[in-house]
Amino acid sequence: MPFFIPDEDESKYNDTIDLFNKLGKLERLSHEQGESLKEYELNRDNKTDFAIEMPAGHGKTLVGGLISEYNRINNNWRVIYACATRQLANQTHQLLDLYGISSVLLTGKGENFSQIDLGKYQRSEAICVTTYGHIFNINPKFNDSNLIIFDDAHATEYAINDFWSVDINRHEYSDIFEALVSTLGDSLSPNVYDKLIHGTYDPMTDGVDIVSFPQWYKKSDSIRSLLDSRTDDTKLYYPWSRIRNSLHSCQIFVNHSNIVIKPIIPPNKVHQAFVNPQERIYMSATIGKSGELERMFGVQGIHYINKFSNHSNKVSGRRLIMFPEDHFEGEELERVVKETAIKSNRALILTPSKKSMRKVKETKEKLLPEFTLFENSDIEDDLTKFTDEDNAILALTGRYEGIDLKGDECKLEIIHDLPVAISIEEKFLQDRLNATELLNSKLSTRIIQGLGRCTRSKNDSSVVLFTGKYVGDYLYKDEFINLLPADVHAEMNLGFNQIDFIKDIESWHTSIEEFNNETDWKKVENYLEKQESKLMEEKQMDSSNENAVQLYNSTNHEIEFIYNLWNEDFSKAHISANETLTKLGRNETLKGYRAWWNYLIACVSTLQRDEDKTRKYLTKSLNASDNKVWLDKRDINFSDEIQDEIYSEDLELQIERISNYLKSFGDREKKFDKDWAKIIDGLRSKEAQFYEPALKSLGTILGFYAEKPPNEEGVPDGVWNINNIWISLEAKTNIEDEDTYIPLDDIRQVFVHKKWVKEEYNLENEEKVTLVMVCPKYKIKDTSQHAAEGIYLVSTEDIIELATNLEGILRSGLNELKYGVKSNLRKLLISSLYEKHLTPEHILDNFTRKELAQLVD
Incomplete structure (x- = not known):
């Protein structure tokens, strides 16, 4: 017979666990996997967004795959399984096949997609495994899905940030950059304007500035006209088309080489490919407690599923963590880094920014010219280009998730410049407002994720070196290190204890050799295990974190604010911002973030053309700020109640820079x-x-x-x-x-x-x-x-x-x-x-x- 007649009694499954049992590919689910699936099914009638936390090596791809396959078969849903890179998408596709789950791999340019495989997805015959870029795209190929699984969800922030940001680089778009500086003109504070014109932005000390909204918004028509005429046939065209009619929802940030226009929280719910699905599931090895996912994705009411102890080990394997810049300096430091890399054969280097990457490349050419350098684009499809090469360095920008180097593939990892802030508004909050409490949870998440790149199983081990900016600002402070899981905390403490013990290069190399060869390591391992147990008990006894609770409680109102603002409902936006401030309370450690939200109310007041209210909230913002430089004083009436004496711009700038240095x-x-x-x-x-x-x-x-x-x-x-x-x-x-x-x-x-x-x-x-x-x-x-x-x-x-x-x-x-x-x-x-x-x-x-x-x- 030339036709296929489907079985009318095609299998349906009672639940995801029933599906797992009938697939029969694996012997059993772990307790945590099973409980996570049960909680998902229990809450899905009244929730649309779920975050599932599963530490590395505990099978989160299987959990995501079972949820995907169950909904594909039982509900006839079109399912997207979105990954950070093509290489990870390929890896996920292979894993799903291993589990007996039907999937197709659709990555690269949409015009080159296999029409047969695309049809399988569209008919709900297979799950589509793809990359984030096909969701956050001006013309997304997949805007009709019923369910999206975001694998390694925190890694999505790079795609989201690019989607909503007009980033005008001074070197790549010098004509547009200079024209925009000219258009902004006197709306730039004199301090910022001088640094741009005279080229005196110091990337090491000046950080990121903001252009005062009350100053620049009156020029929004001129800005729109300029970018309309200059962005055609450039990579800026698509992000500009997303925000050009919503400049009232954006802020303008400036540093030595970039002007960035973007909303402070991504309004993803106005993007059909994201908002159309009935469910969105965010998978991660580490989910923070301060509302990071909500702010990152612009959604409220995410239901969190975590069946592991809050303080259990989040990173598999064992690491020897060391801080070379505290042991050596000058030529000795260069020598020890060079020799450590040579002895290790391959090294992974993680950096948070292009600027940090440029420094890494310069250092590599100076110290290790014979090593082959691989970057993000080189391993987009296949990691073996790096893992098969001797004398190789894999240097990645902003990739703290989604790189799996197991066994002996890479035994040295260098985290250069802590990823305190990735997006430009995070850098602004760090550099200008010292809103460290908001960024602490994100940083701890990125560090935990980054530390697991070379230790993918409990038997893996790796040497990890921390170098560059912000190491002292965070890692050496109890209030930050207490946020880390017990195993990482113990490994950090061991590294700190070596600073006064290892004082010469020979001792440095001996310590690393003993770790790698496991000679005389058993005593150290016993010590670490005792420390882990002790720290875990302490963390369980002191599990409250007032800052995290207040930041989480403010999240819903922050997200309400951005959508009210986007929709030009300024009265509701003001109410949402006020509610945010109420939730933040009078906590002294959150005063920088309070300054930010007072400033945002002043922006809304500008849109409402209420000058008195604008000045009132700018004054409140100034009073809440330790740093007095970032706010344009021209917008402030100094007859209002200023709590701290305001000094000359010269002195205020000097105070800020000395403070940051200390x-x-x-x-x-x-x-x-x-x-x-x-x-x-x-x-x-x-x-x-x-x-x-x-x-x-x-x-x-x-x-x-x-x-x-x-x-x-x-x-x-x-x-x-x-x-x-x-x-x-x-x-x-x-x-x-x-x-x-x-x-x-x-x-x-x-x-x-x-x-x-x-x-x-x-x-x-x-x-x-x-x-x-x-x-x-x-x-x-x-x-x-x-x-x-x-x-x-x-x-x-x-x-x-x-x-x-x-x-x-x-x-x-x-x-x-x-x-x-x-x-x-x-x-x-x-x-x-x-x-x-x-x-x-x-x-x-x-x-x-x-x-x-x-x-x-």
């Missing part, structure tokens, strides 16, 4: 001691190769934008800038006899620096530039006087005295952070800087006391 050490006083000793040694040296970098470091720590230009003729040895203060420094320190005259050629060399600084930094005129010679000599000949006009002399001892006074302030600040009240740091710095005459204005005064032309002998 916070970067956490409790690592010995790291500060090492770093500071290196600066003082440099400032006491006569040799330019040591003195000039130390002078730059001193300027940076003082809160200036500080640069050491290249060693070229006619170029100063240093430039310090803070707003309208420009100091050009020429160091003449390699002096044998201090009692001789300063040579005329040296004086003439300084004089030409004004023009160089003006042209290099695009200044309107060179009169803003103060010329300073740093030199232990103290006199000139009368024949040199004509060339010395407008140049000032600062002795090397004056610089040492300045550094000594600064050291006392820094140590007091570190003590306040460690033993005192963190919110008092600002007041301490202000009073100390005034007392020691180290404000920017004082420093300029001190540097201009001695006019070189008046030192004729």
Whole structure:
């Protein structure tokens, strides 16, 4: 017979567990898998969104697959199983096949999809395994599904962020970037505008700024017109088309190389491919407790399913965690990193940003030019390109989930720069508002996920090195490390304990060899197991986290806010924001986040054209902020009740930068001691190769934008800038006899620096530039006087005295952070800087006391 007649009694299943039993591919479900499936079925009548937490190696793909297959067969649903990469999608497709679950793999360009496989999905004959990009797409291929499974759900934030963000990179779209800066014009605060125009954004200290909504929104038509005309035929076209009619729902963020326009929470429920399904399920090895998933996906009411102990081990295997930058510095640090990589053969490096990745590439080329470098795109389809290669580095940006390196495939992992903030608004909240409590849970989740990349089973082991930014800000603080599961906490503590024990390179390598070879490791393993048990008991006894509870309770109102705002219901948006503030309460540790939500109410008030209310909430925002620089003061009426005295922009910027510098050490006083000793040694040296970098470091720590230009003729040895203060420094320190005259050629060399600084930094005129010679000599000949006009002399001892006074302030600040009240740091710095005459204005005064032309002998 040429036709197939289907069986009218085709199998249906009582539930997901019945399906598992009849598939017969595996012997049994684990207790946690079975209980997770039962809870899902019990609650699905009144819930649409489920988050299922299952630690790595505990079979979350099987759970997701059973839910998918049950609904496909019993309900005739079209099911999407979405993964982070093509490689993971392929891996998931193979696993589902192993379990006896029908699936098709549809990745790559939609135009190249197999029409046969696409038809199977459309007829509900097979689950479609694909990537997030086919959901979060301006023209999604799958906008008719009934169920979406988001595998490794936290990894979706990158696709979502890209979908809703117009990210104008200064290098890739220089014409659009410059035109937008011009269009924004005076809506940029003077501080931000100057940094953009003069190129003095310091990526290490300046972070992310926000363009004040009350200032820029009045130019929204001009912004829309500009981007309409400039984004055609660029990658910006599609995200711009998503938000162009909803600029009232967006904020504009700026840093040294990007201008980003985006809503603060993704309004995914206006995107049909996301909102159409009857159910969405978010699978993850670690689900936070502060509402991260809700904010990430823009949904409310997610039902959480977790059948594992809250404090049970979330990462399989065993890690030796170490902190090389606390053991070594300079050439020793470079050597130990190089040798560790060579001995390991392959290394995985995780970074949070393109900027961090550029640093990794530079270091790799310097230290390991013979190693092959693989990046995200190289392993999109297949990890074996990396795992089959000797002397290889896999360096990934923003990939803390979805990489499985098991057994001996990779035994070294380097986490460079902690992933405190991934999206630009997270970076803003971190850099400007110190909203660390909001980011703590996200960071702990990313660290837990990242640590499991090279230990996929209980028998796997890996060396993990933490390097770069924010290590001291978070990992060395009890309030953060207590958020980590007991096994990771114990491994971290072991790493901390080695800092004062391992003091030479030989001991470093011996420790790693003993770990990898398991020689003399049993004693350490016993210690770690005891520590884990002890820590788990402590965490179970102290399971409350007031900050996490308050942040979770505010989530629904935050999400209501973004949809009310998107729909231009400004009154309801104001109510939602007020409810958010109520839920956040008066908790001192959440004051930065309260400042943010007061600012957002001011944005709504701007849309309502209520200037009095706008000023009122901007004032509230300023009062709640420790950092006073981020908010454009032009929008604030200073006759209103300002709780803290507001100082000059120069001083406020200096306070912010010094505060961030101090916070970067956490409790690592010995790291500060090492770093500071290196600066003082440099400032006491006569040799330019040591003195000039130390002078730059001193300027940076003082809160200036500080640069050491290249060693070229006619170029100063240093430039310090803070707003309208420009100091050009020429160091003449390699002096044998201090009692001789300063040579005329040296004086003439300084004089030409004004023009160089003006042209290099695009200044309107060179009169803003103060010329300073740093030199232990103290006199000139009368024949040199004509060339010395407008140049000032600062002795090397004056610089040492300045550094000594600064050291006392820094140590007091570190003590306040460690033993005192963190919110008092600002007041301490202000009073100390005034007392020691180290404000920017004082420093300029001190540097201009001695006019070189008046030192004729």
